Amino acid sequence: MQGLGNDYVYLDCTREMPEDLPALARRVSDRHFGIGSDGLICICPSDCADVRMRMYNADGSESEMCGNGIRCVGKFAYDKGLVGKTSLTVETLAGIKHLELHLEHGKVSAVTVDMGVPTWEENRVLTIQGEDYTVTPVSMGNPHAVLYVDDPGAVDLPRLGPDFEHHPSFPNRTNTEFVQVLGPDHLRMRVWERGSGETMACGTGACAVLVATVLNGKCGRSADVDLLGGRLHIRWDEETGHVFMTGGAVTVFEGELIED
Numbered sequence: 219m220q221g222l223g224n225d226y227v228y229l230d231c232t233r234e235m236p237e238d239l240p241a242l243a244r245r246v247s248d249r250h251f252g253i254g255s256d257g258l259i260c261i262c263p264s265d266c267a268d269v270r271m272r273m274y275n276a277d278g279s280e281s282e283m284c285g286n287g288i289r290c291v292g293k294f295a296y297d298k299g300l301v302g303k304t305s306l307t308v309e310t311l312a313g314i315k316h317l318e319l320h321l322e323h324g325k326v327s328a329v330t331v332d333m334g335v336p337t338w339e340e341n342r343v344l345t346i347q348g349e350d351y352t353v354t355p356v357s358m359g360n361p362h363a364v365l366y367v368d369d370p371g372a373v374d375l376p377r378l379g380p381d382f383e384h385h386p387s388f389p390n391r392t393n394t395e396f397v398q399v400l401g402p403d404h405l406r407m408r409v410w411e412r413g414s415g416e417t418m419a420c421g422t423g424a425c426a427v428l429v430a431t432v433l434n435g436k437c438g439r440s441a442d443v444d445l446l447g448g449r450l451h452i453r454w455d456e457e458t459g460h461v462f463m464t465g466g467a468v469t470v471f472e473g474e475l476i477e478d
């Protein structure tokens with residue numbers, strides 16, 4: 219399944235849990251010798267929510283949260299009959315998230331997720347390859363470093379991304395967003411993801427970008443965020459402090475994984 223081209227292999231683990239999920243994530247993510255994806259997402263039973271999601275990057279590292287992934291988990295759970303309702307809850311390592319599925323002609327066309335309350339730290343300067351970059355650290359349950367550039371399309375991400383990801387200032391590594399402010403309700407970004415490299419989109423990243431951009435006084439509390447794979451709508455509710463993300467979720471194909 220994919221959300222804005224951020225593609226993961228989704229595994230139904232409601233009846234059986236495979237061993238060694240990090241190794242499986244590396245295997246399925248390989249775009250030549252595996253299925254090809256940005257990582258692996260397992261849909262598991264939960265004691266406290268409708269379903270539980272476990273998310274692994276392409277390098278096998280587990281993340282606390284995945285914004286594009288959780289929308290697809292909502293669609294998966296509905297399409298497979300794991301839930302028979304359009305308001306559902308998903309347990310993640312970043313807490314329980316509430317989802318609203320939007321249906322068109324009985325099919326899930328978009329999903330809104332209550333991404334919870336973000337946390338952040340003071341802006342800090344990172345020196346990378348001899349240049350100083352001011353970043354805003356924001357956590358959406360997983361870590362993000364947000365910075366502003368004139369043109370995200372011109373950033374040499376394969377050259378710079380790994381040094382941001384592994385900067386000692388982020389001991390758990392970080393996702394990094396390169397942002398252009400197009401207007402008070404319109405942002406454009408590219409992302410270098412922890413554990414997966416450049417991806418077409420990052421849902422938690424888009425939320426972190428809106429939060430950072432509000433904190434830096436560069437946009438309002440509701441904006442469209444354009445990523446390589448499409449657009450997300452992000453709103454940071456003033457009253458509750460919760461961030462809401464709306465975007466698509468698409469099934470690409472289904473298959474059976476053959477054991478080695």
Ligand SMILES: N[C@@H](CCC[C@H](N)C(=O)O)C(=O)O
Nearest residue numbers: 281284285286360420421422
């Ligand atoms: N693409 C995801 C985020 C996936 C996890 C991230 N790489 C991390 O390690 O925190 C999203 O849509 O949020």
